[in-house]
Amino acid sequence: MRPDARVGAAISILDEILAGQPAEQALLRWSRNSRFAGSGDRAAIRDLVFQALRRRNSCASLGGAMTGRGLMIGLCRLNGQDPATVFTGQGHAPQVLSQTEALAQGGEAVDLPDWVLPMWRDSLGDAWQQVADAMGERAPVWLRVNPAMSDPDKATRSLAQDGVSVAASPLLATALRVEAGERQVNRSAAYQQGMVELQDLSAQLACAALPDIGAGRVLDYCAGGGGKALAIAGAQPRAKITAHDANEQRMADLPLRAKRAGAGIVAEQPKGSFDLVVADVPCSGSGTWRRTPDAKWRLDEAGFHRLLDLQQRIMAEAAAFVAPGGVFAYMTCSVLEDENGGQVDRFLTANPDFRQEARHFWTPLTASDGFFCAVLRKG
Numbered sequence: 001m002r003p004d005a006r007v008g009a010a011i012s013i014l015d016e017i018l019a020g021q022p023a024e025q026a027l028l029r030w031s032r033n034s035r036f037a038g039s040g041d042r043a044a045i046r047d048l049v050f051q052a053l054r055r056r057n058s059c060a061s062l063g064g065a066m067t068g069r070g071l072m073i074g075l076c077r078l079n080g081q082d083p084a085t086v087f088t089g090q091g092h093a094p095q096v097l098s099q100t101e102a103l104a105q106g107g108e109a110v111d112l113p114d115w116v117l118p119m120w121r122d123s124l125g126d127a128w129q130q131v132a133d134a135m136g137e138r139a140p141v142w143l144r145v146n147p148a149m150s151d152p153d154k155a156t157r158s159l160a161q162d163g164v165s166v167a168a169s170p171l172l173a174t175a176l177r178v179e180a181g182e183r184q185v186n187r188s189a190a191y192q193q194g195m196v197e198l199q200d201l202s203a204q205l206a207c208a209a210l211p212d213i214g215a216g217r218v219l220d221y222c223a224g225g226g227g228k229a230l231a232i233a234g235a236q237p238r239a240k241i242t243a244h245d246a247n248e249q250r251m252a253d254l255p256l257r258a259k260r261a262g263a264g265i266v267a268e269q270p271k272g273s274f275d276l277v278v279a280d281v282p283c284s285g286s287g288t289w290r291r292t293p294d295a296k297w298r299l300d301e302a303g304f305h306r307l308l309d310l311q312q313r314i315m316a317e318a319a320a321f322v323a324p325g326g327v328f329a330y331m332t333c334s335v336l337e338d339e340n341g342g343q344v345d346r347f348l349t350a351n352p353d354f355r356q357e358a359r360h361f362w363t364p365l366t367a368s369d370g371f372f373c374a375v376l377r378k379g
């Protein structure tokens, strides 16, 4: 497909997303109905759609309308390209610009929902605008080296043989940033043999900040795909790890991932008490909005308040499994203080038998995704 035809495809996909369809579904539907498109076309169109969603408000402002067409006109302008060179109406290119579209020019935009903006400012202080800008950029891919199967040098060499080049993080020895060959990662021997896992640097830093409990018991209470349980298993190989999730389906991939990583993680209903309980709770995901830009526009204020209630319920449930002297780690991938320190403060007030040992907060300015972790000890 020619670049202008890809823009045309992105317009129709964006229209579906703006009508309420999740981005992945809209992309999949388009791919199924467009067998003529090759993998390069699909990847390029996906990039256009995600770029436009990350910068939705500024694109709409620059393109003069909150429509697929408006967003793509705006994206051209945002990227310093004259939309008239793309919107030519020739072949499969989008129709030529109307007089209004040709004249539309946007104002200042930070690409955050209006209801989020005040909280975002309060939570991030002076960094608020830079972090908002960072959420408009494509996210880097990070790998976690699994010490049970490899070390950073070996993993780097193995990845290079399969066309993936990585750079070590100055913040964490086991974290490798993918510099090139991102699409080869899943097929690489290092990934398939469990030497590396996909995990963002900030989540890796949070798991590395947990206390070492030796041969003690760990409960990953909101395990989902098991990212945190696998990281703990890698760093604390003697720990006995139980994975739990209210939605068991979310753990469907965990047995395979654990096998690949050589980790003995058991998915079951938790019983008894644990030396370390991790609650990586459902949240706004505001720290990862550059990865899931449609989530940024889908969440509304009522939904956000429902999440706050759910987080409090989960904290109470999960903390009940902490053994005396044990640790409760509360995590979110949010940058919003209400979901982070605010929840921890409320929990500590209601549970004076817990005290805070550490509070960590990362953003794209200090690590990678926005991520929060509080380490609370019982007794």
Ligand SMILES: C[S@@+](CC[C@H](N)C(=O)[O-])C[C@H]1O[C@@H](n2cnc3c(N)ncnc32)[C@H](O)[C@@H]1O
Binding pocket: 221, 222, 223, 224, 225, 226, 227, 228, 229, 244, 245, 246, 247, 250, 280, 281, 282, 283, 314
């Ligand atoms: C942020 S995700 C967890 C991601 C996961 N820890 C990882 O690293 O891949 C939050 C998870 O909490 C689960 N969840 C929602 N309500 C819950 C509840 N009441 N108790 C336990 N888990 C719950 C969701 O199903 C979801 O999988």
